[in-house]
Amino acid sequence: MAKFEPVLFARINKPDSTSLKTYMADGGYARIKEILSMAPVDVINVVKDSGLRGRGGAGFPCGLKWTFLPKDHPGPIYLCINADESEPGTFNNRILMEKDPHQLIEGIMIACHAIKSNNAYLYLRYEYGHSYRTLDAAIKECYAAGLLGKNIKGTGFNLDIVLHRGAGAYICGEETGLIESLEGKRAWPRIKPPFPAIEGLFRKPTIVNNVETLCCVTHILYRGKEWFQSIGVPPDPNNPRDPGSYGPKLYCVSGHVNKPCCVELPLGVTARELIEEHAGGVWKGRKAKAVVPGGISMGFLSDKEFDTKLDFAGPGKVGCLGLGTAAVVVIDDQTSMVDVLFNCCRFMSHESCGQCTPCREGTAWMTKILTRIRAGQGRLEDLDLLMEVAGSMGIIPGTTICGLSDGAAWPVKNAISKFRGDFEEYINSKRATVTSAQKLMEAH
Amino acid sequence: MSVLSEQLRERIRQEFPKYPNKRAVTLPALHMVHDAMRAVSTGAIEEIAELLELHPSEVHDTMSFYNFFKDEKHALGKHRIWVCRSISCMLRGGEEVLEKVCNKFHVHPGQTSADGKVTLEFAECLGACEGAPCILVDDECHMDMNAETVAALIEKL
Numbered sequence: 001m002a003k004f005e006p007v008l009f010a011r012i013n014k015p016d017s018t019s020l021k022t023y024m025a026d027g028g029y030a031r032i033k034e035i036l037s038m039a040p041v042d043v044i045n046v047v048k049d050s051g052l053r054g055r056g057g058a059g060f061p062c063g064l065k066w067t068f069l070p071k072d073h074p075g076p077i078y079l080c081i082n083a084d085e086s087e088p089g090t091f092n093n094r095i096l097m098e099k100d101p102h103q104l105i106e107g108i109m110i111a112c113h114a115i116k117s118n119n120a121y122l123y124l125r126y127e128y129g130h131s132y133r134t135l136d137a138a139i140k141e142c143y144a145a146g147l148l149g150k151n152i153k154g155t156g157f158n159l160d161i162v163l164h165r166g167a168g169a170y171i172c173g174e175e176t177g178l179i180e181s182l183e184g185k186r187a188w189p190r191i192k193p194p195f196p197a198i199e200g201l202f203r204k205p206t207i208v209n210n211v212e213t214l215c216c217v218t219h220i221l222y223r224g225k226e227w228f229q230s231i232g233v234p235p236d237p238n239n240p241r242d243p244g245s246y247g248p249k250l251y252c253v254s255g256h257v258n259k260p261c262c263v264e265l266p267l268g269v270t271a272r273e274l275i276e277e278h279a280g281g282v283w284k285g286r287k288a289k290a291v292v293p294g295g296i297s298m299g300f301l302s303d304k305e306f307d308t309k310l311d312f313a314g315p316g317k318v319g320c321l322g323l324g325t326a327a328v329v330v331i332d333d334q335t336s337m338v339d340v341l342f343n344c345c346r347f348m349s350h351e352s353c354g355q356c357t358p359c360r361e362g363t364a365w366m367t368k369i370l371t372r373i374r375a376g377q378g379r380l381e382d383l384d385l386l387m388e389v390a391g392s393m394g395i396i397p398g399t400t401i402c403g404l405s406d407g408a409a410w411p412v413k414n415a416i417s418k419f420r421g422d423f424e425e426y427i428n429s430k431r432a433t434v435t436s437a438q439k440l441m442e443a444h
Numbered sequence: 445m446s447v448l449s450e451q452l453r454e455r456i457r458q459e460f461p462k463y464p465n466k467r468a469v470t471l472p473a474l475h476m477v478h479d480a481m482r483a484v485s486t487g488a489i490e491e492i493a494e495l496l497e498l499h500p501s502e503v504h505d506t507m508s509f510y511n512f513f514k515d516e517k518h519a520l521g522k523h524r525i526w527v528c529r530s531i532s533c534m535l536r537g538g539e540e541v542l543e544k545v546c547n548k549f550h551v552h553p554g555q556t557s558a559d560g561k562v563t564l565e566f567a568e569c570l571g572a573c574e575g576a577p578c579i580l581v582d583d584e585c586h587m588d589m590n591a592e593t594v595a596a597l598i599e600k601l
């Protein structure tokens with residue numbers, strides 16, 4: 001097989017990679033005029049036929065989502081760019097924005113043209129100050145060069161991009177939470193339907209797309225759908241519901257590895273390949289005990305599952321929730337799953353928006369039970385209790401509005417079913433690992 | 445006397461054309477006021493509400509959802525330091541970094557040092573896990589921290 005050449009990350013290590021001048025010198029915006037002159041439906045078809053699936057976590061086919069907009073709507077139609085990236089372990093959107101803002105802006109232009117939107121709102125998590133300043137400068141360059149604003153490059157197309165900063169809440173990444181937050185309210189996700197494509201931002205048809213998804217759009221329009229489909233994993237012929245996992249993907253690898261990194265590879269690499277070939281192996285000469293396949297919401301792979309293909313279908317085959325954000329967190333064999341799971345539950349409990357009782361109470365109680373176990377006072381029945389709580393919360397059992405709750409339940413289900421021995425040994429030993437730092441945080 | 449300077453009010457008004465209604469300017473306005481005044485006081489909430497044609501309780505409702513914004517009783521110090529406590533940082537010593545900094549300044553997370561220089565907080569994943577453990581000083585990220593490097597960094601503020 002020919003060596004894979006990065007595309008999304010092709011420019012990130014070049015000097016001055018963020019400026020309009022070097023982006024154009026590398027061929028950026030070279031065909032934007034031509035693309036903006038295509039019929040919007042033709043642009044949608046290219047993206048649809050490429051098989052691009054959303055990179056934000058759900059993996060929904062991108063072009064298909066765009067077709068859900070009402071036909072002949074008088075407007076306005078909005079594009080929201082989801083740059084809230086807060087799933088623990090995930091940092092690829094940040095690198096894309098900090099190192100190659102114009103690649104994203106070009107994708108936004110193409111997407112807006114396709115969905116007939118003249119207003120794009122980029123919702124950026126507050127913590128990304130560097131991304132904010134880089135994007136702000138890049139957007140200003142575009143206005144000055146006639147690439148944004150009125151009648152772009154004489155095509156008659158108008159587009160404004162507004163940068164909107166969040167205020168430190170994970171739930172703003174959920175698309176309807178994002179919309180509520182942008183409208184100036186608390187980020188309480190909305191009950192669906194109506195889906196945003198019908199009634200979204202300011203009650204108008206809205207498409208929400210992830211940063212990496214839009215960066216892929218740029219390259220699909222330049223290189224063609226055949227190019228995109230030559231990368232990744234085709235649909236499983238035995239599964240009529242698998243649309244395949246095409247294209248390059250940015251995998252984030254962190255935790256107990258020698259060289260934490262973000263690498264661009266064809267969809268479908270395995271956790272083992274990522275750890276060994278790209279992240280320098282497990283640190284301190286140890287072995288990996290568990291791997292988070294795509295952000296903590298997706299659960300865990302046990303060491304027997306490290307050869308699972310990390311494409312959209314793979315993690316689900318071994319009981320994980322999905323590929324999620326492809327954020328791989330490696331946990332070494334000296335670490336207790338009790339401590340790891342506690343950290344996941346505490347995160348979810350802290351970030352639950354609180355409007356659904358099973359999520360608000362479930363995440364809080366799971367954290368409390370794990371706190372008790374970590375204080376040396378756990379009982380073996382606690383494990384069944386944790387499983388029962390986890391089984392009762394989420395969109396899958398049908399008790400909550402959004403998927404945060406499924407993402408809170410999954411690490412619990414996976415940890416206890418795949419690493420039950422770890423938990424039993426811990427409880428029976430009666431040891432306690434509550435750290436002094438944790439006590440400090442509880443005083444907060 | 446108004447709480448918000450005319451300059452701040454003007455900056456808030458400049459956001460209006462970017463959105464189809466004024467309510468959407470709530471977060472931008474809160475950020476501007478919070479940055480400038482290190483807290484959003486009840487008086488400031490009332491004045492923001494007036495500018496955005498909202499009821500003060502609507503602005504307060506939004507503000508209180510985001511733990512990020514502080515009221516006048518919890519005003520921020522000159523700088524805010526966030527120490528990440530989420531999974532990748534925890535696995536590489538994030539909690540120890542947090543503890544060392546707390547001890548150094550004699551504060552709990554959420555408190556401000558006696559000299560008013562820094563407010564210390566824990567953060568959830570800062571999206572910089574390749575540099576775990578990491579911290580944010582205001583909105584700039586610093587990676588691969590340990591107790592000594594954080595102390596040195598803070599010394600320079």
Ligand SMILES: Cc1cc2nc3c(=O)[nH]c(=O)nc-3n(C[C@H](O)[C@H](O)[C@H](O)COP(=O)(O)O)c2cc1C
Nearest residue numbers: 054055056082084085086173174175209210213403
């Ligand atoms: C709790 C929760 C948090 C989410 N956080 C993000 C996020 O930070 N960034 C993101 O792009 N998508 C996030 N999503 C997924 C979005 O709801 C949405 O599916 C996505 O932005 C759509 O874009 P895509 O189709 O291009 O992936 C989150 C979903 C849930 C349930």
Ligand code: SF4
Nearest residue numbers: 353355356359400402
């Ligand atoms: S599931 Fe949780 S985060 Fe989602 S809307 Fe309900 S309470 Fe909020």
Ligand code: FES
Nearest residue numbers: 528533569570573
């Ligand atoms: S877990 Fe600390 S930056 Fe991601």
